[in-house]
Amino acid sequence: MTELSALRELAASLDAADPLAAKRAEFDLDPALAYFDGNSLGAPPKHVAARVSEVVREQWGGRLIRSWTEGWWDAPVRVGERIAPLVGAAPGQVVVADSTSVDLFKTLVAAVRANPGRDEILLDAATFPTDGYVAAEVARLTGHTLRRVPVAELGTAAGERTAVVLANHIDYVSGRLHDMAGTTAAAHRAGALVAWDLCHSVGAVPVRLDECEADFAVGCTYKFLNGGPGAPAFVYLARRWQAGFDQPLAGWAGHADPFAMEAGYRGADGAGRARAGTPDILSLLALDAALDVWDGVDLAVLREKGLALGDFFFRCLDVLLPGSEVATPRDHARGHQVSVRDPGGERTMAALHERGVLGDFRPPDVLRFGLAPLYTTYAEVVRAVETLRDVRESVT
């Protein structure tokens, strides 16, 4: 038996024993493709297309303006409540609104206002760029200093000047999982607040915001939550910060009584206070539909499968492409992706795409393979690594 066929056989037995195997059938995935970009754009659950079409025809077309009071206006909070259990939040603390960039802006301004007398924002030095851009703009508007430190040192770097720490739960390039509990506790000891970016962890690993006593979080819904391209993001406001959440995007949707059309702004109670403008209903209800696939999913089982897929990816690399340089931790302090370094990575990824293996490339030299436990199979992992080997051989 060749090494490759042994891996294929092992993959077949792992797929056969996969407790989440039935979930794959809920997604609309071209069987000719091996999709490894669920960490960037989750695949569509099969029922979403029909549901969105129904929203257009029946709610928008049939009920017209009446739909606003028949479920649309409150949808940001209602859908937020569906996300809450996925991020370890008790009810009443999550709302869906706007994009991650916009939500980060609201959150950081509110956070520095909630922690006055301090003049510094601490930022994960390896952050996804948009977090850094937004944090820099918040610092500029509020007169704070922005300091970038490696994420592992954020907790200890926080000092008496630090108003808020902004950290990524999972690094978008390497897939490294950071210590939410430890970092939050250390920052709190210094009197700083902590905001977490959950874009790469929600729907991938269990997130325990309440348990870690996180203050704020934002996250995106189009990656592991499969909410659709550019689906609206969510904000977590720990209950203790809600009444004082003082954010500058004071749109009417966050007003305590929006249809009273008052001249002055009064923020709503609860997480809805983080809303700004009129909610984007088609995208929001597509997300709502997509969240149905989480019914009955045990996050511990999801986590276990994600790690097993990653372990198996490493094993395939060791066998088929020994000596590969990998940016993702081999230990389990990682999310669900494997990042392989490749100096010609952009060309390599294009060749993989031609062969039906869809990952992505992140500069300067990283091939990212996302592992979505709800639909990625072990057989696809073998195919990805085998194809990567073939591409490398044909390039060399």
Added chain:
Amino acid sequence: MTELSALRELAASLDAADPLAAKRAEFDLDPALAYFDGNSLGAPPKHVAARVSEVVREQWGGRLIRSWTEGWWDAPVRVGERIAPLVGAAPGQVVVADSTSVDLFKTLVAAVRANPGRDEILLDAATFPTDGYVAAEVARLTGHTLRRVPVAELGTAAGERTAVVLANHIDYVSGRLHDMAGTTAAAHRAGALVAWDLCHSVGAVPVRLDECEADFAVGCTYKFLNGGPGAPAFVYLARRWQAGFDQPLAGWAGHADPFAMEAGYRGADGAGRARAGTPDILSLLALDAALDVWDGVDLAVLREKGLALGDFFFRCLDVLLPGSEVATPRDHARGHQVSVRDPGGERTMAALHERGVLGDFRPPDVLRFGLAPLYTTYAEVVRAVETLRDVRESVT
């Protein structure tokens, strides 16, 4: 012949002669209803449901992540170019992104930064509330003073301290149309910049941003543009302000080279600089589809029909409900709505809804009837006023 049957006969002849009559068939409207809320939520063009479903199945499901480079990433600018002719903008100045509230925030911060050494923001005193909330927050963050003056006086009220004037093109309660050319010119003479809120005018009346030398504008796409509930808003940046457009929602989508993942923010060239986070593709492409109904529409004809519908509404009121107090100008300095004052308006509107006439209520006492020239008929106008009379009689 009764007065009512005379009005009905007139309506029938006006509908028969309507140059836009064929457009009505492009919309999905329940024939049992008379819809008068297109100024709040436009009706869906018939092809939108199928198009959105196709986007989900074929672009999201079929092409997956590849769609981002196959049209999605540039869609905000491409769809903006479709809106440009509707607001009198030469190409390259309109982009679709975020909500009106969020776009106003970006625009006002950028405007005050573009006009330094001045410390005042002038605001339309009767503004839609969200504009006032956002302007107040911008003033607070930038250290400016917010002064509210009646919209007709905005131009002359602008002085040497005024950085920017924010005005509504059409008042959301009364439907009054304001003088864009005169106000802009007067404010410019005082050295102030002018930002226009086009929410109630785009798709209703011809807008001439370039001709009026407006500096900035924002507008919503879910009213007369029929883009769908909460569809993304648009921003107009006059070409001369684009290079200096310095806005705080510095998300990666507005970056000059977003996929280079640079640590520092560099704004894109052109109107795309007003983008923030990842665009909301499902809603954006629903809007894109909805804009197809504008193909071949002459805005002068649209305007003429909108005014004729309003004139006919007044005539029906005069005949069937003489003495009605109306908040909308009888002369043609108005958009496409008729606002009737009614102290018990909330109850009246509920009764109208029960009878299939869908307008809306705005506090404290205004019944609003939106007239959407693409699909509102003269026969529906008679039905609305007749039903209003019946409701009033049954209440009295």
